[in-house]
Amino acid sequence: MTPSSRATEPAAPVSTPASNPASRQPRFVVAPGGTLRGQLRVPGDKSISHRAIMLGAIADGVTEISGFLEGADALATLAAFRAMGVVIDGPDRGRVRVMGAGLEGLRDPGLALAMGNSGTSMRLLSGLLSGQRFATTLTGDASLSRRPMRRVTEPLRAMGAEIETTSAGTAPLVVRPVANLHGIHYRMPVASAQVKSSLLLAGLYATGETCVTEPAPTRDHTERMLTAFGYPLERTPGRVCLHGGGRLRAIPIAVPADISSAAFFLVGASIAPGSELLLQGVGLNPTRIGVINILRAMGADIGVEGLREEGAEPVADLRVRPAPLRGIEIPADQVPLAIDEFPALFIAAACAEGETLLTGAEELRVKESDRIAVMAEGLTALGIRAEVLPDGIRIVGRGQRPDVFTGGRVHSHDDHRIAMSFAMAALRASGPVEIEDCANVDTSFPGFAALAAGAGLGIVEEAA
Numbered sequence: 097m098t099p100s101s102r103a104t105e106p107a108a109p110v111s112t113p114a115s116n117p118a119s120r121q122p123r124f125v126v127a128p129g130g131t132l133r134g135q136l137r138v139p140g141d142k143s144i145s146h147r148a149i150m151l152g153a154i155a156d157g158v159t160e161i162s163g164f165l166e167g168a169d170a171l172a173t174l175a176a177f178r179a180m181g182v183v184i185d186g187p188d189r190g191r192v193r194v195m196g197a198g199l200e201g202l203r204d205p206g207l208a209l210a211m212g213n214s215g216t217s218m219r220l221l222s223g224l225l226s227g228q229r230f231a232t233t234l235t236g237d238a239s240l241s242r243r244p245m246r247r248v249t250e251p252l253r254a255m256g257a258e259i260e261t262t263s264a265g266t267a268p269l270v271v272r273p274v275a276n277l278h279g280i281h282y283r284m285p286v287a288s289a290q291v292k293s294s295l296l297l298a299g300l301y302a303t304g305e306t307c308v309t310e311p312a313p314t315r316d317h318t319e320r321m322l323t324a325f326g327y328p329l330e331r332t333p334g335r336v337c338l339h340g341g342g343r344l345r346a347i348p349i350a351v352p353a354d355i356s357s358a359a360f361f362l363v364g365a366s367i368a369p370g371s372e373l374l375l376q377g378v379g380l381n382p383t384r385i386g387v388i389n390i391l392r393a394m395g396a397d398i399g400v401e402g403l404r405e406e407g408a409e410p411v412a413d414l415r416v417r418p419a420p421l422r423g424i425e426i427p428a429d430q431v432p433l434a435i436d437e438f439p440a441l442f443i444a445a446a447c448a449e450g451e452t453l454l455t456g457a458e459e460l461r462v463k464e465s466d467r468i469a470v471m472a473e474g475l476t477a478l479g480i481r482a483e484v485l486p487d488g489i490r491i492v493g494r495g496q497r498p499d500v501f502t503g504g505r506v507h508s509h510d511d512h513r514i515a516m517s518f519a520m521a522a523l524r525a526s527g528p529v530e531i532e533d534c535a536n537v538d539t540s541f542p543g544f545a546a547l548a549a550g551a552g553l554g555i556v557e558e559a560a
């Protein structure tokens with residue numbers, strides 16, 4: 097079981113369509129039916145792109161990044177380090193050069209750092225900034241300003257950090273300089289790579305040992321990249337420790353294609369008869385492959401070709417063909433390994449024979465939107481029976497029939513993953529699927545509509 101969020105951490109309230117009547121954002125209109133065919137490479141991994149900038153900025157030497165995700169979230173991280181005096185060239189077609197300023201080389205930005213929609217930027221930076229000699233303010237957009245931050249501020253305070261939140265434990269965050277941070281041994285109540293990474297980054301500046309124990313495995317890109325930058329870490333199953341005061345040595349980083357973005361195409365090609373897709377260079381870190389494990393358990397036909405190691409991460413091409421899917425109870429141990437892919441997996445569940453049950457996933461309620469409530473709302477609007485549970489969802493699949501979904505209009509609630517998931521639903525719909533509020537897709541997947549259209553999805557992005 098994934099432990100629940102603490103009671104002190106409110107779930108993000110969902111904005112209803114009624115509260116956003118005159119959407120001025122681009123929308124997707126997706127024609128029903130079609131197939132997905134060909135070869136494509138989805139953009140770079142968002143988690144790794146953030147970390148490449150962060151570690152490159154505090155390393156000694158020049159970090160050459162290729163495959164960097166030029167999406168709004170990773171660009172917010174890049175802009176924050178530029179504001180702190182780090183010289184960064186690019187991005188230019190995924191290439192970025194970060195002139196490392198060293199661990200002590202960041203400078204007072206003199207203005208608030210805007211993290212936009214990006215939880216990863218805000219939570220990881222709160223740790224890194226706790227060790228600086230200047231004060232910073234971190235702000236977020238409306239969605240990020242609703243998300244729980246005590247999960248990082250409480251353990252950071254236990255390390256001696258001075259951080260202020262609103263009385264609700266949300267952004268803006270004000271991080272003040274302190275004379276000394278000290279390492280702690282922290283057992284995370286929530287399985288969160290963002291919390292783990294935040295504490296490790298603070299730990300670089302702390303005296304003594306910082307150890308983080310996780311209740312279930314979470315993505316380990318920070319640990320892999322720190323090791324690749326030559327920073328000594330001690331890893332045992334479920335636990336990572338480091339000592340402050342070391343140095344990072346710049347290395348080139350090739351960012352793999354993001355499995356979280358590939359997930360929409362894995363689902364789309366699995367549910368659309370006649371499809372065959374080769375997704376190139378996808379990152380297959382074992383802590384990220386829950387979506388493949390779950391789809392395969394449902395009967396999906398996903399082949400792994402050319403498995404290789406690039407940088408510190410395993411990468412492969414994924415070949416996906418349609419297959420009859422069956423509903424399953426999603427194994428608890430897969431939940432953190434597929435945490436961002438559930439909106440796409442719910443579309444697969446609707447196309448499966450029988451029920452799919454997800455529990456232990458209350459974390460989905462505090463992402464960019466309440467992804468349980470928002471997906472249930474959209475699935476219902478498209479004729480699917482979905483029951484909301486406190487920590488998950490039950491979806492009644494409609495099996496092999498060609499028209500699983502009715503056409504209709506759904507709202508993304510400003511959540512990129514919701515918008516792209518419902519775009520794939522059109523492949524098995526009886527009428528057009530219209531998706532409102534799609535600007536946010538640019539946070540993780542710029543160019544989604546064009547790439548999906550190139551593969552055969554009948555998607556049109558209508559300007560605001």
Ligand SMILES: O=C(O)C1=C[C@@H](OP(=O)(O)O)[C@@H](O)[C@H](O)C1
Binds near residue numbers: 144
């Ligand atoms: O560390 C990261 O890069 C991320 C960790 C996950 O969040 P949590 O750590 O809050 O689960 C994930 O949902 C997010 O998209 C990216």
Ligand SMILES: C=C(OP(=O)(O)O)C(=O)O
Binds near residue numbers: 169213214463
């Ligand atoms: C939850 C996500 O990102 P973040 O927490 O960085 O906003 C996501 O990309 O699905």
